[in-house]
Amino acid sequence: MNFKEVIGIDVSKNTIDVCIHLSEKSSEFANTNKGIKGFLGWVKEHLKDLSGVLFVYEHTGMYSHTLTVVLQEMGCHYYIIAPALDIKRSMGIVRGKDDQVDAKRIALYGYRLREEITPTKERFESITTLKSLMTLRSKLVRQLSAHKTTLKEQKGIYRAKDFKFIFETQQRLIHYLTKQIKSVEAQMQEVVNSHIALKTNMDLMLSIKGVGRQMATTMLIVTENFSKFDSSRKFASYCGVAPFAYQSGTSIKGRNRVSPLANKNIKSLAHMCAVSAIQHNSEMKIYYQKRVEKGKSKMSTLNIIRNKLIARIFAVIQRQTPYVDTLRFVA
The missing domain is CATH 1.20.58 (Methane Monooxygenase Hydroxylase; Chain G, domain 1)
Structure with missing residues (x-):
């Protein structure tokens, strides 16, 4: 969707600093239900039609919760930048900290990407x-x-x-x-x-040996019931288990390696699931033992199993059928 205008919002505990990008109008409002509705009233004074307006702000945990709820209630298009590292990397070298300036930077970030951005979906x-x-x-x-x-x-x-x-x-x-x-x-x-949709997806994930209740619950939260990621590869990259090439020219040809830019919590849970899988899943156990016997790295093998488990999770969710262990049908 091509948005005509972008409004950047810097959210803090007590206030929100806002900036309308093209008109360069800025202001500050209380981070309360009343204050945010006052902010939307202020926006309507400068922009008559909000259908082509995108509100952009960083994910700040519970501090941005009220803003999200009000924007949903008013039917506004909004995009939550998560992680905030995205915008920090886009700004280059920055000295000092100023909320109004941050709001302008967020507005500029959103305006540059307005044709590529998909508005954040309403969260359950x-x-x-x-x-x-x-x-x-x-x-x-x-x-x-x-x-x-x-x-x-x-x-x-x-x-x-x-x-x-x-x-x-x-x-x-x-x-x-x-x-x-x-x-x-x-x-x-x-x-x-x-919630029937959450319950269904939880049961599907638990049908995979190695995936426990904590991992399944965290997957529901992080993916927002699988609405934020459409493939296992994207999620594997997000949680830091997808290997990337490390090479340049003819002199640098290193091993493929995972990136440190990752959700370390879900990566840790995926690791524990992989360890559990090689203990209780005969297929994974055989695979792990064969690779180790060939002299392959144990951690590299565990990472492959982490990827396999993530791929299986997305497969059962997309098919909406429980995982079937085909190895037990082999004669």
Whole structure:
């Protein structure tokens, strides 16, 4: 879609700084429901028709949530830049930080790419809820891990009778956090079960040996129920498991390697799924053992398995049929 005008928005905790690109009109509004509606009223004063206008802003977590909700309610076209690294790389060397200047840069970025940009699709409210629950779970898991590590180290150094109160307090915290993590996971499953499309895709992913509930839930969140990525190759590149060539001229011919520009969280989960797959999936186990016996790198082989699992996830979603392990039908 060819947009006639682009509005850049720099979102912060309390305010949004905005810039209409062609007319170079700038202003600042409160980052509240009322403030954002006031912003849209201000836009209509300068641009009568919003059908050809694209609102562009960076993904800033919960700070951009209200803006997204209001734009959806008003039927506006918007594009969320994620990750923000895209725009940082497009600006070159920049000194200092100014919200109004950032809004102008975002507007310019959007205007240059207006013919290529596909507006961000409306997100299910269930996805937003799932994402918040997953963030909460991650925080609780980190706290649980910290308490377990501290308790283990203290028990190896201090005498129990001298540190009885500290040991018991930490043990109670560990018990409490474990209980809360299970509660959050139950709530996440309830959210998935309440939405037929999420439930269907979750079950399809879980039909693949090696793919666990955490990986499947994260896939639903990151891909927004598979609406943001249309192929496994694009997703593999996004999460840093797709190998890229490393060569130049005739002198530099290095090995293919994965890029450090990646979603490290999903990459870590994919790695754990690959490790699980070679333990519980006979096909993957045989493949892994054969490559290792040939002297191939273990990490390189694990990366291939990560790619295979991602490809299978996208295959079952696109076909809308569970994965079938054909190896068990072989005589």
